[in-house]
Amino acid sequence: MTRSARRTRRTLQVAGAGTAALLALSACSSSDDSSSASSKANASSSSSASASTKPSGTVTVFAAASLQESFTALGKEFEKAHPGTEVTFSFGGSDTLAASITGGAPADVFAAASPKTMATVTDKKDAVGTPVTFVRNQLEIATPPGNPDKVTSLKDLTKSGLKVVLCDKTAPCGAAAQKALDAAKLKLTPVSYEQDVKSALTKVELKEADAAVVYKTDVHAAGEKVAGVEFPESADAVNDYPIALLKNAPNAVTAKAFIALVRSAEGQKVLSAAGFLKP
Known part of the structure; x- marks a missing residue:
């Protein structure tokens, strides 16, 4: 082989090695880019998941x-x-x-x-x-402030002339009141059945009724607008x-x-x- 041929062969070998190195670097770069993109995607997904579980x-x-x-x-x-x-x-x-x-x-x-x-x-x-x-929740009798009719028991609500309101029988407070009356073996005919406990309480607050069977929590919430009377039969009608x-x-x-x-x-x-x- 001539000196010129040997020189040409050496040049080709060097060029081939350089090309291989460039290909390897390109592959690494591509792999790094893919890994980075994957990490960003995972981070974005995690962030979205976190946001979706946060109250808003x-x-x-x-x-x-x-x-x-x-x-x-x-x-x-x-x-x-x-x-x-x-x-x-x-x-x-x-x-x-x-x-x-x-x-x-x-x-x-x-x-x-x-x-x-x-x-x-x-x-x-x-x-x-x-x-x-x-x-x-437990029942209690609500009366106007000062309890002018001196109501002290569930039985007192059956007094002639006393205007008593109850919740409608289909409402929980009405069903509980009926359960308490049954436990006391009492019959009571109210002047009205109200849609819910707040409506029944309002009748007493406005002095349109002398008493109402409501929840203890409602008597508590009304403050000085009404007086509360506890009765033992309420223990038989806790909701x-x-x-x-x-x-x-x-x-x-x-x-x-x-x-x-x-x-x-x-x-x-x-x-x-x-x-x-x-x-």
Whole structure:
């Protein structure tokens, strides 16, 4: 082989080695870029997942009228703890609310004043999972301030001429009152049956009635507007209050967070202060 040929061969070998090195570097670079892109994608996915589980937006709560004061306070606490959220409430008779839910009314959470009214919703498969009892409530007689008619017992409500109002029999407070009357073997004909416990209490506050059988929590919330009279038969008519996430909840994530607050030590403290009994 001539000197010129050997030189040409050496040049080709060097060029080949350089090309191989460049290919190797290109492969490494491509692998690094792919790894980096994958890491960014994973980070983005993780961030999105975290955002999707963070309470946000509006949550709609259907709740028994007797929960109005305590749930309103809890709603404000929830909004403060989760900036950007809003808790809206629809308070009323549990039976009326249950009918609205099964009729398709949009809501995220249902808090009822009795297992029976909650069953209206669960029987239609409109709740997720099993409702949980979060508080209990007991009855009390409400009279105008000073108790002018000297009502001291459930039996006193049967006095001739005394204007007494009860909750409608289909409402939890009305069913509980009837249970207490049955336990005392008493018959009572009220001047009116009210749609929910707040309506019954208002009749006394406006002095349109001499007495009403309501919940202890409502007497507590009314303050000096009424006087409360305890009676032993109320122990036979204590209502359990269940709460549940609704199946078609528009904002399930935030709804679950609100239910968690209600059941938390902080939530229970607010409810106990309002006069509710522990579950």
